[in-house]
Amino acid sequence: ANDIKVKELKPVFTPEQIAARIQELAAEINAEYGDEPMVAVCVLKGGFMFFSDLVRFLHNKNLELDFVRLSSYGKGSSSSKHVIFSKDVEIDICGKHVLIVEDIVDSGHSMRFLLGQFAARKARSLRLAALVDKDERREVDVKVDFAGFKLNQGFIVGYGLDYAEHYRMLPGVFEVIPE
Ligand code: PRP
Ligand code: MN
Ligand code: MG
Secondary structure, eight states, X not given: OTTOOEEEEEEEEOHXXXXXXXXXXXXXXXXXXXXXXXXXXXXXXXXXXXXXXXXXXXXXXXXXXXXEEEEEESOSSGGGOEEEEEEOOSSOOTTSEEEEEEEEESSSHHHHHHHHHHHTTTOSEEEEEEEEEOGGGOSSOOOOSEEEEEOOSSOEEBTTBOBTTXXXXXXXXXXXXXX
């Protein structure tokens, strides 16, 4: 799968569309949490650009930021996908609202793992924001509370999303069209 040649990158979401949608999501999130103690957690690497663009519009005076990185094995044959932390948060989330910020939720295995881990730590609430929700591809039941866009097909890159570590820096989201 990692050896296909890319023929073309077809625009899916422009930087302007993403920026406009982030404003709407930030307004929803600001209304939801006020100034209650809150931790926004970026899921590296894919979440980095969405996270950095989203948090600058969050007004919560008691907002802390932290980062996790997940590793998964058995990707592709995803029903057996096994996920572990390669980096955990450093902040204690007990008693605080937690908002996980992801680039994309696809099969749901990554987020099922992370939500399960955080649920055991007595967060005051636990919600998930994702720029792209591929909800028809879910293999496990994971709900995105703040979804930027829904999309059900196409391999997408850009705005944090990679293909074999390439294209993460692109300011928009593109579909990979293979040769
Ligand atoms: C990708 C993506 C999500 C996850 C979604 O991350 O960024 O985190 O997969 O897939 P799932 O819903 O099927 O679990 P990846 O493991 O490629 O790591 P990366 O963010 O470092 O690219
Ligand atoms: Mn990821
Ligand atoms: Mg990836």
